[in-house]
Amino acid sequence: MAGPHIKLPDIRVTADWKVESELLSLWRIPLEGAISSQMTGLISEIAMQITPDYELEVHHCVAQIRDLRVNFHGSMAAEIIHWFRQSITRTIRKTLEDEYCEIMKQEWLPWVEAQLSQFPTNLTISYSPEILLIQSLQSIAMNQQNIDIRMRSDLMWSGEFVESAPVENQTLINIESLDRSTRMIDMYIDEHTVQSVLAAAHFANHLKTSLESPFLRTNCDVLCLGTVLPELVELIPNRTLKVDASTLSPPVISLQTGKTLVFLNATLSVYSDPPVEDIKGEIVKVNVETEFTLSMEMRNKKVKGYINMVNAQANLVESSIGLLSQKTIDFFVNMSIPFLEDAVDLFIGKGLFVGDPFQFPSTNEHLSIELGCVRWQADISMPSIQQHTPRIN
Numbered sequence: 397m398a399g400p401h402i403k404l405p406d407i408r409v410t411a412d413w414k415v416e417s418e419l420l421s422l423w424r425i426p427l428e429g430a431i432s433s434q435m436t437g438l439i440s441e442i443a444m445q446i447t448p449d450y451e452l453e454v455h456h457c458v459a460q461i462r463d464l465r466v467n468f469h470g471s472m473a474a475e476i477i478h479w480f481r482q483s484i485t486r487t488i489r490k491t492l493e494d495e496y497c498e499i500m501k502q503e504w505l506p507w508v509e510a511q512l513s514q515f516p517t518n519l520t521i522s523y524s525p526e527i528l529l530i531q532s533l534q535s536i537a538m539n540q541q542n543i544d545i546r547m548r549s550d551l552m553w554s555g556e557f558v559e560s561a562p563v564e565n566q567t568l569i570n571i572e573s574l575d576r577s578t579r580m581i582d583m584y585i586d587e588h589t590v591q592s593v594l595a596a597a598h599f600a601n602h603l604k605t606s607l608e609s610p611f612l613r614t615n616c617d618v619l620c621l622g623t624v625l626p627e628l629v630e631l632i633p634n635r636t637l638k639v640d641a642s643t644l645s646p647p648v649i650s651l652q653t654g655k656t657l658v659f660l661n662a663t664l665s666v667y668s669d670p671p672v673e674d675i676k677g678e679i680v681k682v683n684v685e686t687e688f689t690l691s692m693e694m695r696n697k698k699v700k701g702y703i704n705m706v707n708a709q710a711n712l713v714e715s716s717i718g719l720l721s722q723k724t725i726d727f728f729v730n731m732s733i734p735f736l737e738d739a740v741d742l743f744i745g746k747g748l749f750v751g752d753p754f755q756f757p758s759t760n761e762h763l764s765i766e767l768g769c770v771r772w773q774a775d776i777s778m779p780s781i782q783q784h785t786p787r788i789n
């Protein structure tokens with residue numbers, strides 16, 4: 397498992413030094429002074445592996461200080477030590493490089509191990525509604541570049557557990573063809589997982605929304621449904637209509653580069669407020685078959701979707717308010733397509749706020765749709781390393 401490549405800027409350090417020598421102290425030579433150093437370009441590479449006991453360890457660490465300049469000041473001893481500056485500089489350089497790797501093992505590695513131990517138990521998709529992606533580990537496969545963690549995905553939607561279908565072993569996503577990420581986390585969610593989550597949400601009856609509009613009134617002074625369709629004024633006078641949109645079957649998706657192709661079958665149920673006498677339930681029902689593309693972006697921890705309708709076909713399934721003219725039927729059918737488009741936009745267009753989806757702070761997030769997968773990249777806020785003072789012998 398490859399670790400981070402870290403580059404640090406120029407560092408300047410000033411410190412006091414003291415030579416402990418009983419012989420030189422007898423000559424009353426000042427053995428104290430100051431040292432100033434400038435370190436340029438610390439570059440490191442850390443590699444980790446999982447042991448047979450399932451412990452994470454650093455099996456390879458290389459740190460290199462490109463340039464280290466040291467000067468001694470303050471006494472005659474400093475001038476003498478200055479003659480051996482190159483040898484002392486090499487010793488200091490090697491000690492600092494070794495201490496850096498030791499700090500990574502003692503301080504940074506336990507933190508990484510703690511994060512991996514809890515990753516990714518819960519992934520917060522949305523706060524309103526509250527949607528959690530519950531992950532359970534199925535298998536782990538490792539190669540030279542990546543750790544392939546196969547997870548089972550279930551949903552917790554507003555406190556209700558939604559179980560997904562079992563996940564079969566799928567072909568690994570061809571991530572080698574994608575650009576190399578510059579962020580610390582590079583996560584891929586394959587198409588099968590996304591499809592499974594959508595199916596679970598459908599069967600739990602969560603893919604639904606309601607639409608209301610001042611236009612959906614049968615009586616008004618200017619422009620509304622009643623002025624366009626006068627027969628509704630006679631059939632259901634002084635009422636406001638509400639439209640409920642819900643999926644008839646799980647949406648089918650195809651993840652492509654930069655967009656998602658979505659096949660959605662939905663039903664639009666029209667209700668009257670107040671209800672019509674002797675009619676229970678909807679007064680009109682229309683089924684719609686649609687095909688549209690969905691693109692997404694993430695800004696300021698908010699995922700927003702944009703849709704573009706490619707194809708749509710609607711048909712009237714039921715009418716409970718008597719015989720309707722062909723003009724009214726055609727209007728309801730034609731109206732259903734933009735209403736469904738509004739329903740989808742209402743569901744994803746306003747954006748889903750995603751705070752810190754994992755149990756640790758993330759920054760610089762980027763979400764993209766790739767061929768066969770959704771890619772999520774982010775940097776994580778590293779913990780501050782405790783002060784560590786190396787001893788140079």
